[in-house]
Structures are given as C-alpha cells and as structure tokens.
Amino acid sequence: MTPNFHLWLIPVLPLLGAAVNGLFGKRFSRTLVSIVGLSSSAAAFALGLWVATEFPSLASGLYRETFAPWLRAGDFRVDFGFYLDHLSLVMLLIVSGVGFLIHLYSVGYMWEEGGYYRFFSYLNLFLFFMLTLVLASNYLVMFIGWEGVGLASYLLIGFWFTRDIAASAGKKAFIVNRVGDFGFLIALFLLIKHFGSLDFVSLFASIRPLGPETQGSGLLTSIALLLMVGACGKSAQIPLYVWLPDAMEGPTPVSALIHAATMVTAGIYMIARSHVIFDRAPTAGMIVAILGTLTAFFAATIGITQTDIKKVLAYSTISQLGYMFLACGVAAYTAGIFHLMTHAFFKGLLFLAAGSVMHALGGEQDMRNMGGLRTKIPGTFWTMTAGTFAIAGIPPLAGFFSKDEILWQAYASPRGSWVYWLLGLITAFMTSFYMFRLWFLTFFGEYRGSLAHARPAGPFPASHDHPQTAGSGSHGHGIHDSPKVMLVPMIVLAVLSFVGGWVHHSFENFLAPAFRDGGSTLAAEAHPASGESPAEEGGGKESLLMVISVAAALSGLYLAWLLYCRRPELPNEIAQGMRGLYQTVLNKYYVDELYANLFVKPLVDGSTKLLWHGIDQNVIDAGVDASADAARHVSDTMRHMQSGNVRSYAGWVAFGAAGVIAYMIWIGVR
Numbered sequence: 066m067t068p069n070f071h072l073w074l075i076p077v078l079p080l081l082g083a084a085v086n087g088l089f090g091k092r093f094s095r096t097l098v099s100i101v102g103l104s105s106s107a108a109a110f111a112l113g114l115w116v117a118t119e120f121p122s123l124a125s126g127l128y129r130e131t132f133a134p135w136l137r138a139g140d141f142r143v144d145f146g147f148y149l150d151h152l153s154l155v156m157l158l159i160v161s162g163v164g165f166l167i168h169l170y171s172v173g174y175m176w177e178e179g180g181y182y183r184f185f186s187y188l189n190l191f192l193f194f195m196l197t198l199v200l201a202s203n204y205l206v207m208f209i210g211w212e213g214v215g216l217a218s219y220l221l222i223g224f225w226f227t228r229d230i231a232a233s234a235g236k237k238a239f240i241v242n243r244v245g246d247f248g249f250l251i252a253l254f255l256l257i258k259h260f261g262s263l264d265f266v267s268l269f270a271s272i273r274p275l276g277p278e279t280q281g282s283g284l285l286t287s288i289a290l291l292l293m294v295g296a297c298g299k300s301a302q303i304p305l306y307v308w309l310p311d312a313m314e315g316p317t318p319v320s321a322l323i324h325a326a327t328m329v330t331a332g333i334y335m336i337a338r339s340h341v342i343f344d345r346a347p348t349a350g351m352i353v354a355i356l357g358t359l360t361a362f363f364a365a366t367i368g369i370t371q372t373d374i375k376k377v378l379a380y381s382t383i384s385q386l387g388y389m390f391l392a393c394g395v396a397a398y399t400a401g402i403f404h405l406m407t408h409a410f411f412k413g414l415l416f417l418a419a420g421s422v423m424h425a426l427g428g429e430q431d432m433r434n435m436g437g438l439r440t441k442i443p444g445t446f447w448t449m450t451a452g453t454f455a456i457a458g459i460p461p462l463a464g465f466f467s468k469d470e471i472l473w474q475a476y477a478s479p480r481g482s483w484v485y486w487l488l489g490l491i492t493a494f495m496t497s498f499y500m501f502r503l504w505f506l507t508f509f510g511e512y513r514g515s516l517a518h519a520r521p522a523g524p525f526p527a528s529h530d531h532p533q534t535a536g537s538g539s540h541g542h543g544i545h546d547s548p549k550v551m552l553v554p555m556i557v558l559a560v561l562s563f564v565g566g567w568v569h570h571s572f573e574n575f576l577a578p579a580f581r582d583g584g585s586t587l588a589a590e591a592h593p594a595s596g597e598s599p600a601e602e603g604g605g606k607e608s609l610l611m612v613i614s615v616a617a618a619l620s621g622l623y624l625a626w627l628l629y630c631r632r633p634e635l636p637n638e639i640a641q642g643m644r645g646l647y648q649t650v651l652n653k654y655y656v657d658e659l660y661a662n663l664f665v666k667p668l669v670d671g672s673t674k675l676l677w678h679g680i681d682q683n684v685i686d687a688g689v690d691a692s693a694d695a696a697r698h699v700s701d702t703m704r705h706m707q708s709g710n711v712r713s714y715a716g717w718v719a720f721g722a723a724g725v726i727a728y729m730i731w732i733g734v735r
Contacts, residue, residue, distance in 0.1 A: 068119045072130050072147040075116075075157065076196035078109045083189035090182025099172045102185035106168045106192055110161040120154055126578050129202055129266075136205070141261055148202035148265060152579040155402060156199035156334055160327050163409050164192050166554035170417050171318040173550040174424065178316075184224060188322065191217035195327050199334060204253050204263040207335070211249070211299070214328045215242045221323060222315040234311040241308040245298015245332075252291035259284060269341040277345045289342050289349030293356075296332030300386045302360045307657060309383055313375040317420030320375060321413045324382060330405050333389045337398045340580055344396060350480055354394025358475075358488050361387025363654075365495040369502070370651045373430045374419045377503050381456065382412060384492060388471050391489065395481045397474035399576045403569065404467035410565050411455035411464055414558035418449035421547040421555065422507060429514060432506040439508040442546040444555070446508050451559035453504045457497035458618040466566030468493060469614055473607050486610070490617055497621025505629040512544075 082105025090098050120128075131146035149157075168188055175184050194213025201207035215238075223235025253263060262268045278286050296302070301309040312324050323329070336343060336353065343350050364383035371377045385408050392401030423430055425442050439446040455462040458469065472493070476486035546552070628635050640647045649655070 068122060070116050070119065070128060070130070070149065071112075072116070072128075072149060072200055073132065075109050075112050075161070076193045076200065078112070079105045079189040079192040079196070081105060083186045083193060086182045086189065087186035090186060093182060095176060095181050098182045098185055102189055103165075103168055103172070105189055106161070106165045109192065109196065110158075110165045113157045113161045116149070117154060117158060120149070126150060127266075131202070141257060143203060143205045143263055145206060146202040147200040147206075149200065150579055151576050152334075152337060152402065153199050155406065155576065157196065159406055159409050160192070160195050160199060163413050163558075164188075164195070164322060164327065166557055167318050167322040167413065167417070170321075170420075170551050170554040171316075173548050174318055174420055175316060180224065184221075184316070187217060187220045187224070188318075191221065191323065191328070195331070198331055203265055203268075204256065207338075208249065208253065211295075211331060211335075212246065214323075214331060215239060215246070215299075218242075218312070218323050218328055221319040222312045224315055224319065228314070231314040234308075234314040238308040238312050241305055242298045245295045245305055248291040248294025248298075252288045252295070255284070255288050255291070265338070272341050272345065275345055277347055279347065282348060283346075285342055286346040286349050289339070289346035290352065292335065292339055292342070293349060293353055296336050296390075297356065298332070299335075300329050300332030300390065301383050302332075302356050302387065302390055303363060306360060306364065306383050307660060310376055310379040310653075313373075313379050317375070317416055317423065320378070321416035321420070324379065324416075327409070329382060329386055330389070330409070333386070333393060333401055333405055336390075336393045337402055337580075340393075340396070340398050343393070347480065350394050350396060352394070354391050354475075354480065354482075354485060357387045357390025357392075357394055358485050359387070360384070360390065361492045362488050362495075363387075365492045365499070366650055367653050368499040369495060370647065371499075372432050374422065374432050374435075374503060374507065375416070375430055377432075377499060378412070378415055378419060381415075381496065381500065384496060385412065385456070388468065388489065388492075391475055391485060392471045395474055395478040395485065397471065397478055398580045399573050400467070400470040400474050402576060403572055404471055406572075407455070407463035407467040407562070407565050410558050411452045411462075411562040414448060414452040414555060414562055415456065417551070417555050417558065418445050418452060421445040421551060422449075424547050424551070425544045426514060432503060434514040435507045435512070436510040436514075437508070437512040438544065441512075441544045444546045444552045448552070448555040448559040449508075450504070451562045453500050455562040457500050457621065458493055458614060459497075459622075460615060461563075461566070463562050463565035463567075465615070465618075466569045469611050470569070472614055473610055476610060477607070490614060493614055494617040494621045497618040498625050499621075501622045501625035502629055505625055509630055510633070 082101050085101050086093070086098055090101070093101070120126075128149040129146060131144045133145060134142060135145040136143040168185070171184065171188065175181055178184065191214060194210045194217055196210075198207055198210025198214060201210060219235045219239040222238055223232045225231045226235075256263055256268060260268055260271050262271070272285070275285065278284075282290075298305045309324055309329065313320055315323075343353070361384045364380045364387065368377050368380035368384065371380060385404070389401045389404050389408075392398070392404065421442065422435070422438065422445060425438070425445070426435065429435065451462070455464040458465045460466075472486055472489050475481045475489055476483060547555075628639075652658075
C-alpha cells in the first residue's frame with residue numbers, strides 16, 4: 066500500500082511560521098518569535114525525515130501529489146502538485162535540515178537586532194519557496210519557487226535597508242537573477258510549444274525517445290542552453306556571478322542559508338532535474354562544463370587576494386558552484402549533487418563560524434585585524450578547522466570525497482577532458498591555499514586588532530554586520546566565544562563536514578535511479594563490453610589522480626603556512642613585486658566597473674532620459690497641465706452660465722425638460 070506523505074505540509078509549515086511572525090510578530094516577545102520560527106522549520110525537517118524513512122516502501126521510487134488543475138489552455142494543462150523521487154528527497158533533507166540549523170543559529174546571532182520578527186518571517190518565507198522549488202512536479206511550480214527564493218533573497222540581503230550598500234546589494238541580486246530568469250522563461254515557452262507539457266513525467270517521457278543532437282544546435286540544445294542561462298543566474302556562474310559577493314552585506318546567517326547551502330544550488334538542482342534534456346544536448350553540456358570550469362578557476366584566483374573574511378567565502382562559494390556545474394556538464398550528475406550536499410555542510414559551517422568570529426570581534430570582518438584567536442574562541446576555532454580541512458579536500462573529510470569524484474569524472478567521463486581536470490586541479494590547489502590563508506590569518510600568530518575591535522557590551526556600529534546575542538551585556542568587554550545556541554549548529558555541521566563523505570558509495574547507489582538515462586548510461590555506452598564504470602576499469606589511474614589532488618591540497622596548506630606563519634613578510638613583498646597583477650585581482654578584475662560602464666550607466670542614463678524627459682515631462686507633466694487648462698476653460702464657461710437671473714435659470718430648466726420629453730418620445734416611437 067502506497068503511503069500518503071502529505072508533501073504539501075512540508076512547505077506549508079514554514080509558510081505558516083512566516084505568516085504568524087510577519088503579521089503578529091511585532092507584538093510578540095523575542096522568545097515567542099523564536100519559538101514560532103524554529104518550530105515551523107523543525108517540523109518541516111521532522112516531516113522530511115519521516116518521508117525519508119517511508120520512502121523505501123515505494124516500489125516505483127516515485128510519488129506524486131496533485132491538488133487541482135492550475136492552468137488550462139486548449140490541450141495544455143498544468144496541475145499544482147508535488148513530486149518525490151530520490152533526487153528531490155535528497156534536496157528536501159538538505160534544505161530543511163541545514164535550514165533548521167541556521168534558524169537555530171540565528172536566534173543567538175540576531176537577538177538584539179531591530180526587526181527580529183521580520184528576519185524570522187523572511188527566513189521562514191525563504192524556506193517555503195525553496196521547498197516548493199525542490200518538490201515541484203512541473204517546471205511552472207518550480208518557477209514559482211524559483212522566483213520566490215529570489216524575492217526572499219532580496220528581502221534578506223537588504224534586511225538592514227537603512228544602509229545604502231545593503232539595499233543596493235539586494236537590488237543587484239534581484240536584477241541580475243531576473244536576467245537569468247528571462248532565459249528560463251523562454252525555455253519553458255519552447256517546451257510548451259513543442260511538447261505541450263511542463264510536467265516532469267509526461268515531458269521527459271516525450272523527450273526520451275529522441276536521440277542526441279550531435280549535428281549543431283537543435284531544439285533540445287536551444288532549450289538546454291536557455292535553462293543553463295537561468296541556472297547561471299541562480300548559481301552565480303560567469304557572467305552572472307557578480308551579485309553573490311555583494312550579497313554578503315546581509316546578516317551572516319543569510320549568507321550561510323541562501324548563498325552557501327540552498328538558494329545558489331537551485332540552478333544545479335534544475336540542471337540535474339533536467340538531465341533528460343541535457344543528455345540529448347551534448348553541445349549544451351559541453352558549454353555547461355566549460356562555464357563551470359572557468360567559473361571555478363576565475364573565482365578562486367579572486368579569493369586568494371580578499372581580506373574580508375566573508376568575501377573570501379563568497380568567492381569560494383562561486384568557485385565550488387563551478388565544480389558542480391562542471392560535474393553536470395560532463396553528465397556526472399550524482400557527483401555534482403554529492404558535492405552540493407557536502408558543500409552545504411562545510412560552507413554553511415564556514416559562514417556560521419565566520420559570523421562567530423565577527424561576533425567575538427564586534428563585527429570586524431578584515432582578517433588583517435584578527436590573529437591569535439584559537440585560544441580565545443576555541444569552539445569557533447575547532448569547528449572552523451573542520452570546515453577548512455573539508456573544503457580544502459584533505460582526507461578523510463567530506464570535501465575530499467566529493468571533489469575527488471568530480472575531478473575523476475571530469476577526466477574519465479565520455480564527455481570529460483584532461484583540460485577540465487587540470488584546471489579543476491589548479492583550482493583545488495588555490496582553494497586549499499586561500500582557505501588555509503584565512504585560517505592562519507584568523508586564528509594564528511598575534512592578535513593584530515585593538516580593543517576597539519573586541520566585542521563591546523553595547524550595540525555595534527551600523528556600518529558592520531553587527532550580531533548581538535542574548536545576554537550580551539553579561540559578557541562585558543573582550544573577546545569571547547559564541548553562546549551555545551550558536552555553537553551547537555556549528556558543531557553539528559562540523560561533524561557532518563567530517564563524516565558526510567563516508568556515504569559516497571551508498572549515496573551514488575541511492576541516486577542512480579534518478580539518473581537512469583543520465584551519466585550512468587553514457588558511461589555504459591562508452592564501455593558496453595564489460596559493463597564496468599570508468600572508475601572500475603581505471604582504478605589505478607583514478608588512484609593516481611586522487612594522490613595528485615591530495616598533494617595539491619597539501620601544497621596549498623604548506624604555501625599558506627609558509628607565507629602567513631613562517632615568513633609573514635613575504636606576502637607584501639610578493640604583492641609589491643607583482644603590483645599590477647595583484648591590484649587587478651584584488652579589484653576582482655574590474656568586472657563590476659566594466660558592467661557599470663557597459664550596462665548600468667547607459668541603462669540608467671537612458672532610463673532617466675526616457676522616464677524624465679519622455680514620460681515625466683512630455684506625458685505626466687503635459688497631461689496634468691492639459692487637464693488643468695481644460696478645467697480652467699470649462700469652469701470659465703460654466704461660470705458665465707451662473708448669471709443670477711431667475712428667468713435664465715427657468716429657461717435652462719425648460720430646455721432640459723424638453724430634451725428629456727423628446728428623448729422619451731423617440732424611445733416610444735422605436
């Protein structure tokens with residue numbers, strides 16, 4: 066008997082939390098706001114765990130809930146419904162589980178902030194839209210969640226809306242994502258026109274019989290490329306990555322939740338969900354792989370020079386998303402989703418730990434003003450150490466398994482290339498270097514800040530990402546570790562960052578049914594005689610490449626130690642010796658300035674000219690002036706009718722009465 070999962074309850078629970086806190090939270094105590102926000106997210110996660118325990122009872126591995134017909138136009142129909150398979154179950158647990166931990170952390174981080182109820186309302190709203198996205202049974206419901214997380218992201222990034230830089234960052238994220246969404250929408254229109262459906266099951270059933278488009282660009286290639294544009298916006302790939310670093314202006318829990326663990330992975334999930342299309346569009350897959358490789362490499366070079374602890378993690382996020390894009394491009398969808406999961410653990414942890422460091426230092430974000438903190442905030446130090454070693458790819462932590470699998474697939478997959486592997490390997494080295502650079506600068510050596518940087522008892526300046534926690538006044542001045550409500554989520558994520566990769570083979574087997582005609586099929590086609598995977602056939606080569614990747618990670622660790630512990634004067638000497646290149650990378654290759662001159666300024670100037678001169682002056686002002694002139698002329702005419710002469714008034718009454726009588730007679734004759 067098929068169980069009734071009531072999937073609709075999972076997103077509805079955080080929606081109720083958002084509504085309650087949004088409508089009534091201003092009257093609630095902070096404790097009650099916390100209870101509402103935490104209970105709704107915890108209940109969604111608990112229900113997700115129950116669904117996971119019952120999922121093996123599904124013989125087909127698929128479950129659908131359809132509530133009602135949503136849209137109908139001729140033969141085209143879209144139902145509002147949810148869809149559960151191996152892929153959406155994994156995403157459900159990641160989003161709800163990591164989301165709950167970050168909700169819990171936020172209680173301590175945001176306790177003293179104004180708009181506390183509003184923050185939790187936005188967090189719950191984001192969780193609702195993200196869960197809707199991953200559980201959608203068709204592209205239109207997915208698009209509703211897709212746009213919803215964009216809205217929630219805008220609200221959360223610009224939470225401190227009185228700060229111009231935060232408000233601008235929110236608008237930038239919203240606008241850049243709309244560029245990608247335009248491509249997504251056109252892809253949906255093409256699917257409707259040529260296949261008459263947006264439902265995953267029926268749509269993919271229509272596409273499966275089609276062969277790969279190996280001769281240039283066909284319909285499926287065009288659709289895949291347009292879907293890729295949408296994914297580039299959400300998952301911050303070249304050229305639409307520019308919104309994500311600025312999004313760090315939001316509170317740190319926002320960075321952890323939206324821009325590390327969940328929202329930015331929506332594009333990866335969408336490509337994986339659309340694997341039936343991408344499998345038959347090898348040209349599009351190649352472009353996805355190229356973009357992912359370039360994004361991973363490009364963002365890693367920028368991360369090397371950043372001094373803001375959150376900006377380092379922001380460019381690291383872009384780089385890791387590039388790895389996931391690369392995996393999907395070579396049809397290694399399972400490897401991409403596996404890295405998505407481990408990345409949610411260690412990058413969510415790293416952002417929370419960065420927030421804990423800032424909490425200890427009164428909002429300080431510049432690593433040059435840190436140092437020597439490992440003995441002052443030991444809880445934060447050990448948890449961040451787990452995250453650093455995980456993302457660097459040091460075995461046996463989670464990042465080692467997922468990153469190594471992507472590098473191997475980039476090399477050995479039928480759609481792979483040694484070029485992808487080489488650039489990915491160099492990126493792995495740079496990742497290790499800039500993360501251990503962050504680690505050494507923050508926790509080792511002497512403290513380079515001043516007492517002004519230590520956490521004060523009172524409110525922080527408005528110019529910083531300024532967390533406050535319950536009972537902050539009792540701590541007084543000085544550097545201290547975060548309270549338990551912040552440390553517990555960090556410890557849980559640290560454990561997951563350590564052991565999360567050990568389920569590699571089980572995870573691959575679990576997800577295999579979701580990609581029956583995906584990367585596994587491509588591998589089988591490449592090895593039809595033996596039926597073995599590339600990993601089984603090339604075990605010796607895979608082991609060699611694994612050793613090389615570990616060596617690259619250890620080399621990054623050694624170089625960071627040499628430059629920032631053993632010879633701390635060297636970085637400045639190198640920067641001076643390579644001043645031109647260093648300044649270029651430090652200023653992020655001036656991409657923001659380029660976009661500003663090519664797109665923003667012309668559009669703003671053009672819009673100003675159009676809106677001010679064309680519409681405001683010639684339409685709005687002219688319309689108001691013309692209305693005023695007309696009213697003056699009419700009133701002047703009417704004024705002359707008010708003569709004060711009774712006989713004149715009687716004449717007008719008689720004239721009106723005659724007109725009414727004539728009209729009634731005319732009606733009667735007809």
